[in-house]
Every structure is written in C-alpha cells, then in structure tokens.
Amino acid sequence: METNITTPGSFITTRRNPYRKARSTALYNTSRLPSQPSSSSELPEISSFPIQDILSENVQRNSPTTTAAPPSPPPPHDSVLENLKVFLRVRPLVPLKASTKNAGDQQARSRTKNVWPQNPSKKNGVKEKKNPLKKSGESCITVSDDFCSVTLSPPLRLQETKRTKSEVYEGFSHVFSAESTQSEVYEKMVNPLVEDFLSGKSGMLAALGPTGSGKTHTVFGSPREPGMVPLTLKRIFKSAQGCGSQSSRRFYLSIFEICAERGKAERICDLTSDRPDLSMQQSTIKGLQEVPVHDVAEAELLIARALLKRSTAMTNANSQSSRSQCIINIRGGTEISDPENNEQSNSAVLSIVDLAGAEREKRTGNQGARLAESNFINNTSMVFGLCLRSLLEHQKNPKKALQKHFQNSLLTRYLRDYLEGKKRMTLILTVKSGEEDYLDASYLLRQASPYMKIKFTNIEAQPNLPCNKRQIQTTSKAEQSKKMKLDNLDASMVIFLSPLKIEEKIVGDEKQLPDQGDMTTCGADLKSSTPVKLNSDDLMKERTHQITQRFAKALWNVLKQHNERLKVAENENQILKENLRNEKKKSIEMEKELRSLRSCCTCSKDNSVASTVVKVVENFESIVLSNGQKFCGIDETKLDSDSSNHINLECSSCPRIFDSTSAEDQRNKKCSPEKGDPVATEEQGKCSEVLNQNIPSNLSEPECIDDKLEHEAKVRNSETDASPPIICVSNENYQGCQIPESFPGTGNIHEDSSESNNVVAEHLDSISHETVGLSGKESSTSVQPCQQLGENNEDTLDLLVSPKHIEQTQQEDLVDDPDSGVKRNTSCNSPNKEKPRRRLLPKSSILVREISTYDADENDKPKGNGGGKNLAASDRQRTQGSISLIRLLKNNLRL
Numbered sequence: 001m002e003t004n005i006t007t008p009g010s011f012i013t014t015r016r017n018p019y020r021k022a023r024s025t026a027l028y029n030t031s032r033l034p035s036q037p038s039s040s041s042e043l044p045e046i047s048s049f050p051i052q053d054i055l056s057e058n059v060q061r062n063s064p065t066t067t068a069a070p071p072s073p074p075p076p077h078d079s080v081l082e083n084l085k086v087f088l089r090v091r092p093l094v095p096l097k098a099s100t101k102n103a104g105d106q107q108a109r110s111r112t113k114n115v116w117p118q119n120p121s122k123k124n125g126v127k128e129k130k131n132p133l134k135k136s137g138e139s140c141i142t143v144s145d146d147f148c149s150v151t152l153s154p155p156l157r158l159q160e161t162k163r164t165k166s167e168v169y170e171g172f173s174h175v176f177s178a179e180s181t182q183s184e185v186y187e188k189m190v191n192p193l194v195e196d197f198l199s200g201k202s203g204m205l206a207a208l209g210p211t212g213s214g215k216t217h218t219v220f221g222s223p224r225e226p227g228m229v230p231l232t233l234k235r236i237f238k239s240a241q242g243c244g245s246q247s248s249r250r251f252y253l254s255i256f257e258i259c260a261e262r263g264k265a266e267r268i269c270d271l272t273s274d275r276p277d278l279s280m281q282q283s284t285i286k287g288l289q290e291v292p293v294h295d296v297a298e299a300e301l302l303i304a305r306a307l308l309k310r311s312t313a314m315t316n317a318n319s320q321s322s323r324s325q326c327i328i329n330i331r332g333g334t335e336i337s338d339p340e341n342n343e344q345s346n347s348a349v350l351s352i353v354d355l356a357g358a359e360r361e362k363r364t365g366n367q368g369a370r371l372a373e374s375n376f377i378n379n380t381s382m383v384f385g386l387c388l389r390s391l392l393e394h395q396k397n398p399k400k401a402l403q404k405h406f407q408n409s410l411l412t413r414y415l416r417d418y419l420e421g422k423k424r425m426t427l428i429l430t431v432k433s434g435e436e437d438y439l440d441a442s443y444l445l446r447q448a449s450p451y452m453k454i455k456f457t458n459i460e461a462q463p464n465l466p467c468n469k470r471q472i473q474t475t476s477k478a479e480q481s482k483k484m485k486l487d488n489l490d491a492s493m494v495i496f497l498s499p500l501k502i503e504e505k506i507v508g509d510e511k512q513l514p515d516q517g518d519m520t521t522c523g524a525d526l527k528s529s530t531p532v533k534l535n536s537d538d539l540m541k542e543r544t545h546q547i548t549q550r551f552a553k554a555l556w557n558v559l560k561q562h563n564e565r566l567k568v569a570e571n572e573n574q575i576l577k578e579n580l581r582n583e584k585k586k587s588i589e590m591e592k593e594l595r596s597l598r599s600c601c602t603c604s605k606d607n608s609v610a611s612t613v614v615k616v617v618e619n620f621e622s623i624v625l626s627n628g629q630k631f632c633g634i635d636e637t638k639l640d641s642d643s644s645n646h647i648n649l650e651c652s653s654c655p656r657i658f659d660s661t662s663a664e665d666q667r668n669k670k671c672s673p674e675k676g677d678p679v680a681t682e683e684q685g686k687c688s689e690v691l692n693q694n695i696p697s698n699l700s701e702p703e704c705i706d707d708k709l710e711h712e713a714k715v716r717n718s719e720t721d722a723s724p725p726i727i728c729v730s731n732e733n734y735q736g737c738q739i740p741e742s743f744p745g746t747g748n749i750h751e752d753s754s755e756s757n758n759v760v761a762e763h764l765d766s767i768s769h770e771t772v773g774l775s776g777k778e779s780s781t782s783v784q785p786c787q788q789l790g791e792n793n794e795d796t797l798d799l800l801v802s803p804k805h806i807e808q809t810q811q812e813d814l815v816d817d818p819d820s821g822v823k824r825n826t827s828c829n830s831p832n833k834e835k836p837r838r839r840l841l842p843k844s845s846i847l848v849r850e851i852s853t854y855d856a857d858e859n860d861k862p863k864g865n866g867g868g869k870n871l872a873a874s875d876r877q878r879t880q881g882s883i884s885l886i887r888l889l890k891n892n893l894r895l
C-alpha cells in the first residue's frame with residue numbers, strides 16, 4: 001500500500017487506497033459519550049449532482065460539426081460506439097499485366113518529365129533486378145481464409161540472422177488479397193461510405209502504405225481498373241439519376257494537394273484551378289475551389305486534369321511515386337435560393353485521401369529535392385500515425401490527454417476532426433507482399449493495425465437532405481416499424497439493453513420483415529451489410545431515454561445520501577436530547593443543594609440574631625426581676641425557640657402581635673398589664689410609632705426590614721455584650737429614663753442601675769422621646785418597666801405600646817400641659833432632652849391601631865357602622881384607602 005506523501009515542492013503520490021474519512025453509518029452508536037456528540041462535519045457528504053454525466057452525449061448528434069472542438073470526455077460503456085474500419089490490401093507480386101504495364105509505362109513517361117531526377121535509380125546504378133530478394137518471388141503475407149487477418153512471414157535470411165518470427169495481424173474489416181479487384185474493394189470498403197455520404201453523412205477514406213504499395217492505384221486506379229474515386233462518382237451520379245430529373249441534388253468536387261515547398265515548408269495547391277498556393281485557417285482551406293459536377297464524365301475529366309498537376313516522381317521503389325498528399329472532396333449540396341447559408345449546412349463531404357507513401361532512403365535512392373520530399377512525406381505519415389495513436393491511447397486511458405499532433409502538419413490540421421474521432425473515417429492499408437517488402441509491411445502493420453481499436457463517439461447524424469426525400473419516404477415505413485419495435489420493447493429491456501443491442505434487435509427484426517415498398521431505389525438499403533443506424537427521431541428518443549435514466553439514477557443516489565445524512569442527524573438529535581435531560585437533572589440537583597446551602601447560611605445568621613435577642617431578653621428579665629419591678633416581658637413566643645425560623649420571627653413580629661387577637665389582647669397577653677395600663681399603652685404607642693416610621697420603607701422594600709433589623713441587631717448585640725442593656729423601668733409615677741442620645745438609631749441603651757427606678761424608656765429615637773415626653777398627666781401615669789432589647793426587640797417592645805394610649809397621649813399632649821414638660825425635664829435625665837420633640841400624628845396612630853386590629857378575614861370590606869360591635873368608633877370610620885393600605889402592610893409584613 002502506498003503512502004500518501006505530500007511534500008511542498010515535491011511530487012504528489014496518489015494513494016492506491018486513498019484515505020477514507022470515517023463516516024457515520026445509519027446504525028449510529030447511541031451509546032456514545034454524551035460529551036462527544038457528533039458534529040455536523042461528520043455527517044456524510046452529499047456528492048454534487050452529476051449533471052454533466054447526465055447530459056453527456058452518448059448518441060449521435062443531429063447537427064454536423066465543421067469546426068474543431070475540444071477533446072470530448074471518454075464515452076461511457078453503454079454508448080453507441082463505432083470502431084475505425086481498417087482494411088488491408090495486398091499488392092500482387094506481379095502486379096502488372098502486359099497491357100496494364102504498357103499503359104503504366106506510358107503514363108510514367110508522360111509524368112516523369114516534370115520530376116527530377118528523371119530516373120534516379122539509373123543514376124545511382126540501383127536497379128530492381130539487383131535485389132536478390134525480389135527474385136525469390138515469394139510472398140511474405142498470407143491472407144487468412146476469413147479475410148480478416150494476415151500472417152506476415154519474414155524472409156529466410158531474416159529468420160536465420162535475426163530469428164524473426166511470423167506475425168499475425170487480425171481484426172481487419174477485410175483483407176483484400178492480391179487477387180482482389182477494384183470493384184470488390186469498392187463494394188466492401190467504399191460503398192458504405194458512399195451510402196452514408198448520400199444519406200448526408202460525411203466520411204473519409206485514407207490510403208496508407210509504403211511507396212509503391214498501390215495506394216494511388218487503389219484510389220484512382222487506371223482506365224482499365226478504375227479506382228475508388230471513379231467508382232464513387234459513378235455510384236453517386238447513378239443515385240442522382242435514380243432520383244430522377246427533379247432531383248435538385250448537386251455535387252461539388254475539390255482537389256488539392258499538400259506538398260513540400262523546396263523540401264522544407266508545406267504548401268497547399270489547388271489542382272482544379274490555376275490559383276496560387278492556398279492557406280489554411282484552422283481546418284478550413286481558404287480559397288479552395290469547388291467545381292460543380294453534373295455527371296461522371298465531367299467529374300472524371302476534372303480529376304484527370306487535377307492528377308496531371310499532382311507532383312509525382314520516379315523513384316527506385318515506384319516509377320510514378322506520389323510526392324504529395326492528395327485530397328479529393330466530394331460534397332453534396334442542393335440548388336436553393338440561398339446556397340451560402342443553407343446549402344453548406346446541409347451538405348456532407350466525402351473525402352478520399354491518397355497519402356504519399358513512406359519511403360526509405362536506402363531503397364528509393366532519393367537525393368536532393370527527392371530526399372527532402374521523402375522527409376516531408378515521412379514526416380506527414382508519422383504525424384498522421386501519431387494523431388491516431390494518441391487518440392487510441394486517450395481512448396484506452398482517459399487520463400492521458402489527447403495530444404495535439406495534428407498541429408505538426410497541414411494534412412493533419414485539415415483532417416483534425418477525423419483524427420480526433422469526431423467523424424467517421426476508414427483506412428485502407430496497402431502493402432506489397434514481396435519478401436523484400438517485409439520490413440515495410442511489418443512496420444506498417446505494427447503501427448497501423450492497432451488503429452482498428454479506435455472508436456468514434458460523436459458521429460454526426462444524417463441531416464434531412466432534399467436529395468433523400470424519396471429515401472426518407474421509402475424508408476419511412478421501415479422507420480415506422482423501428483418505432484413500433486421500440487415502443488413494443490419491454491420497459492425493463494429498454495432500461496437494461498444498451499442502445500447497440502437495441503439497434504441489433506431492430507435490425508434483426510427488420511431482417512425478418514418482408515419488403516415494404518421500394519427501399520433500394522435511392523439511398524441506403526436497410527438490408528445492407530452495414531448496421532442500420534437510428535434516424536434522428538430515434539436518436540432523440542434514445543437520448544431522452546438515456547438522460548432520463550441517468551437522471552433517475554443520480555436522483556436516487558442523491559436521495560439515498562440525503563436519507564443517510566438524515567438518519568445520522570436524527571441520532572445526533574436524540575443524543576443531544578438525552579444530554580439536555582441529564583443537564584436538567586443536574587441543574588435541579590444543584591439548585592436543591594444551593595437552596596440547602598442558603599438555608600444553612602440563613603439559619604446560622606438567624607441563630608446568632610435570635611440568640612442575641614434571647615440574651616437581651618434574659619438580661620432584661622433578670623434586671624427587672626432583680627429590681628422587683630413588675631416585668632413586662634416579651635412573649636417568648638416572639639422569640640421563637642426555633643431560631644432557625646428567625647425570618648418568620650422578624651417578618652412576622654408585628655403581625656404576630658397584631659394578628660389573631662387585638663392589640664389589647666396582645667398587650668394583655670404579653671405584658672399582662674392592668675386594664676388601662678399606661679405602660680402597655682405607651683409601649684403599644686411606641687410600637688405603633690416605630691411601625692409608622694418603618695412602614696414607608698417596608699412598603700416598598702419589605703426585605704429591608706430584615707436586613708436592617710438584622711444589621712442593627714448585630715450592632716446592638718455587640719454593644720450589649722459590652723455593656724448591659726439599659727432597662728427603662730418606671731414606677732407608678734413616671735420618673736424618667738436615661739436614654740442614650742443615639743437611641744434607637746444606634747441602639748445604645750445604657751443601664752443606670754442607680755436610676756433604674758426612675759427610668760422611662762424613651763427608645764426608638766425621637767419617637768420614644770416624644771412618647772416618653774408626656775404631658776403632665778401622662779407623666780403622672782405610672783409607667784410599667786419596658787425593656788430595650790435592641791432594635792428587633794425594640795420593635796417588639798414598641799408594639800407593646802397601645803396605639804390607643806398613644807393616641808390619648810398625643811391628644812393630651814396637644815393640650816400642652818405646661819407642667820408636663822417640667823415634670824418630664826425633671827424626671828428624666830435623658831441626654832436627649834435637648835432634641836426637638838416630635839409628635840405622633842393621629843393618623844399614624846390610627847393606622848397602627850388599624851393594623852393591630854385589622855383582621856384580614858373580614859373579607860376586606862370597609863367597616864361601616866355595623867362592621868363590628870367590638871370595634872371602636874374610629875374603626876368604623878375606616879376608609880377604603882386605609883383598608884388597602886392595611887392590607888398591603890399586612891401582606892408585606894407576612895412576606
């Protein structure tokens with residue numbers, strides 16, 4: 001196995017087993033790791049739609065191509081292919097009979113006057129009779145019985161010296177032995193071309209062979225043995241006469257030669273006119289004259305005159321050797337009004353080429369100009385052979401490009417379409433059978449016999465020429481039968497049978513059919529030995545069928561690829577879904593863990609705060625109890641033993657107080673004060689005031705309560721740890737209290753044990769001061785001891801103050817008892833006595849009371865006069881706004 005090594009600047013080695021990318025199959029492994037989903041790049045790639053292959057032409061085209069076209073791609077195997085026909089003709093050892101020889105000698109004498117040297121063989125002293133091999137009279141070529149192969153036997157001396165063995169060349173279309181006649185050659189070799197020409201197909205016949213092998217004899221022949229050109233003209237004009245006088249078919253002859261100019265360059269000479277040398281543009285000869293011919297005699301006369309102008313010379317190998325490549329074109333046309341535009345497009349050309357035979361200097365004895373002509377002749381023959389060889393190799397191996405050997409000579413440039421397999425061509429190889437000609441024959445057969453493997457792919461179809469009207473009409477019945485056969489063919493057979501087989505089937509069926517009309521009068525006979533070609537309709541039908549078939553196959557392949565890709569994508573989708581599900585599960589578990597972690601953190605924080613509160617309460621209780629005062633403690637339920645639920649404790653501190661029971665009941669429950677206990681009233685008033693202060697912020701940001709309380713509790717806690725809390729304890733007479741200036745904002749509460757009996761808690765900032773700063777009546781009211789327990793506890797304690805009492809106090813305060821201030825000032829040693837005093841608003845007090853007494857279960861209806869028996873008169877005056885506000889407050893506090 002070769003390795004694929006690609007080095008910059010070096011060669012590229014193509015892998016025999018190219019690297020194949022791993023491709024996901026339909027049975028996708030669903031057990032793949034979720035973290036390794038297949039990417040889209042692993043999806044099987046979809047090949048491009050082979051539109052070029054679908055539209056590639058495998059059948060004969062209708063439009064003739066006259067211009068050079070680029071090399072066509074190699075044909076598919078199922079296309080209609082026609083091999084290049086190669087014939088072989090063996091010249092007899094004693095070719096000339098007496099009469100023929102005399103005639104030939106006369107012609108030779110008439111032509112040799114124009115060539116030089118006149119008789120080089122004489123000058124060189126080389127005479128044919130001196131060749132000992134020629135005296136042997138033995139033939140080195142043996143034709144097989146089937147006339148399709150020959151055996152080339154080397155002469156005895158070569159067998160002995162070089163141990164050369166016999167060679168067998170087979171596969172020829174036909175091998176014409178030495179005894180074959182011109183008519184036989186024409187019928188088997190040229191007539192098919194002529195028939196195709198008459199049916200509108202172009203073709204070419206080219207004669208190849210060494211000098212003196214009989215090429216010119218085969219092509220032009222002699223008066224006694226007319227060659228292929230005269231016989232073709234006869235056939236053509238015979239067919240034209242058969243079409244009747246109404247036929248508008250005309251034929252045009254053009255004859256020119258390509259010869260060496262001064263032994264170096266090439267030139268084109270028109271043999272039908274006296275024009276100077278012609279030029280070639282691409283594959284067209286400019287200025288080439290086409291002479292219309294109307295009958296055989298006119299055509300033969302024209303050809304005879306042209307041959308007189310052809311360059312010939314006597315060599316040692318041939319007394320009348322051709323020194324140029326001669327081409328005769330017979331073009332069929334119609335007499336129509338606009339011949340320039342239409343006649344050319346509807347014409348077919350039959351070209352017959354008589355090449356100059358390859359020469360060996362040793363045998364010809366050429367010198368000087370003859371030698372230069374020999375070089376030109378040999379070069380042209382070599383280029384001709386190279387073109388065919390390149391075409392053959394290109395067809396064998398499409399990777400091999402079709403070489404442009406045709407550019408190396410004018411002849412090959414002119415015959416480019418034929419040499420590239422675009423037009424039908426027939427080759428006739430001529431050899432001499434003498435032992436002395438063994439090497440020439442062997443070389444030719446070795447070189448030219450492989451040409452029979454050349455296939456013509458893009459052969460033009462016959463156009464509908466007016467000359468073939470009758471032919472078309474007469475063959476229409478046969479074509480109809482073909483169509484019927486095609487229509488009757490089974491669909492499966494049509495799909496799987498190649499066009500060639502279909503054609504053979506049709507031909508076979510045609511042979512079974514009886515004669516239908518006159519099919520032999522003009523044009524091709526369907527029963528001829530050549531295979532019957534499909535007409536344009538059948539070709540179009542066949543092409544349409546092939547395109548449809550290829551399209552269906554290509555579409556099927558593309559659909560299969562898409563299906564495979566879809567399966568892979570579905571599998572990937574399933575894997576991704578599974579991954580997503582797993583990720584969701586993981587996310588839920590992580591959220592649970594996060595919640596648990598948060599709860600733990602909250603518990604620890606709340607525990608600290610709650611513990612602080614409990615400590616403060618305990619301190620307060622101990623202090624109060626130690627002072628023998630009546631304790632107005634905090635309901636320990638507020639300091640729920642479950643400190644982990646401190647959030648509820650904080651958030652529901654007030655609601656729990658105001659909740660199910662009224663403020664009075666709450667006060668009684670917690671403080672157990674006597675009815676109308678001013679301390680409780682005061683505490684409740686404080687609480688309501690604190691709430692009144694905190695409500696606005698709590699309304700918008702309820703959580704701030706917790707944060708603020710928690711923060712302040714921490715601060716208080718740190719401070720209370722340092723110093724015992726100051727408990728404002730009052731006696732029956734309000735004796736004042738010592739409240740820190742920063743209280744309650746800083747939460748600093750200083751305990752003055754010496755004045756503990758005269759302390760009245762003025763906590764909660766200025767509100768407390770205002771609350772404590774009672775009028776004279778209020779100050780005279782006995783004040784129960786209250787506790788200062790930090791901010792949280794402060795709120796709790798504040799709530800113990802009855803809003804009703806606050807209201808009464810405020811109302812009394814509004815009286816502005818002058819003594820109250822004195823008493824207060826004297827009784828309270830508070831450092832805040834200099835602060836501006838704030839008064840509770842009656843509405844806020846009412847609001848606090850509303851909150852305390854509001855029961856959410858009262859269906860949120862404004863309470864009128866009949867709202868409740870136990871409600872005060874102010875309760876009955878609740879407005880809708882107050883109810884909404886209360887409801888909102890309660891809801892937020894519940895949160």
Ligand SMILES: Nc1ncnc2c1ncn2[C@@H]1O[C@H](COP(=O)(O)OP(=O)(O)OP(=O)(O)O)[C@@H](O)[C@H]1O
Nearest residue numbers: 091095211212213214215216217318321322356357
């Ligand atoms: N099949 C044949 N039967 C009888 N005579 C033949 C045959 N083939 C060739 N000859 C004779 O052989 C001689 C040489 O033939 P011809 O000139 O055709 O050879 P050529 O291949 O054309 O040579 P060159 O390439 O030099 O032109 C002619 O006199 C021709 O009459």
